[in-house]
Amino acid sequence: GEDVEQSLFLSVREGDSSVINCTYTDSSSTYLYWYKQEPGAGLQLLTYIFSNMDMKQDQRLTVLLNKKDKHLSLRIADTQTGDSAIYFCAVWYSSASKIIFGSGTRLSIRP
Amino acid sequence: DAGITQSPRYKITETGRQVTLMCHQTWSHSYMFWYRQDLGHGLRLIYYSAAADITDKGEVPDGYVVSRSKTENFPLTLESATRSQTSVYFCASSDNPVTDTQYFGPGTRLTVL
Numbered sequence: 001g002e003d004v005e006q007s008l009f010l011s012v013r014e015g016d017s018s019v020i021n022c023t024y025t026d027s028s029s030t031y032l033y034w035y036k037q038e039p040g041a042g043l044q045l046l047t048y049i050f051s052n053m054d055m056k057q058d059q060r061l062t063v064l065l066n067k068k069d070k071h072l073s074l075r076i077a078d079t080q081t082g083d084s085a086i087y088f089c090a091v092w093y094s095s096a097s098k099i100i101f102g103s104g105t106r107l108s109i110r111p
Numbered sequence: 112d113a114g115i116t117q118s119p120r121y122k123i124t125e126t127g128r129q130v131t132l133m134c135h136q137t138w139s140h141s142y143m144f145w146y147r148q149d150l151g152h153g154l155r156l157i158y159y160s161a162a163a164d165i166t167d168k169g170e171v172p173d174g175y176v177v178s179r180s181k182t183e184n185f186p187l188t189l190e191s192a193t194r195s196q197t198s199v200y201f202c203a204s205s206d207n208p209v210t211d212t213q214y215f216g217p218g219t220r221l222t223v224l
Binding site: 045 | 146151152153154155156159169201203208209210212213215216217218
């Protein structure tokens with residue numbers, strides 16, 4: 001079946017890089033997304049990657065896609081306190097014509 | 112106000128009551144979605160709509176009813192609320208759920224006693 005998995009928590013020191021990982025099951029996935037949810041708010045799209053790409057960089061954000069292992073990661077360089085949020089991986093499953101969200105990774109920043 | 116809004120933002124109700132959560136978007140997006148967010152489950156799709164008068168079930172539709180008589184509105188009704196429906200509900204809209212982002216509302220926190 002369709003599934004998207006993430007670890008629930010990540011804690012990093014301010015200024016370090018954060019790497020949030022995601023695995024998915026359906027190899028027919030075409031678009032893969034990272035959303036950010038700040039406290040008390042809805043989700044906002046951070047970035048997305050098309051399945052024919054291995055990497056996408058956007059300022060402090062780097063998305064890596066390993067299609068063979070069905071693994072997606074989001075790297076945040078120079079993590080700041082404002083990056084504290086829940087980060088959701090989401091995958092468009094072509095076979096089911098729908099987006100499946102992971103359970104979200106709560107990123108905490110240590111001073 | 113431009114954007115996507117949800118009302119109410121907070122709701123407490125009792126088991127067995129009918130509750131309707133409202134969602135309104137001003138962009139004329141074709142697609143609209145209802146999700147529930149629960150700890151450990153992330154976001155789960157309840158229902159979605161590709162256009163006015165077209166709705167379809169998501170992962171967890173049982174106990175919910177939707178309608179889409181107008182493009183801009185997508186109300187979600189809990190016909191007979193149960194405690195397991197205590198959750199945060201998010202509405203979202205999109206022009207194209209594949210290539211465009213989904214724009215999320217601020218959420219409705221529903222507590223069923």
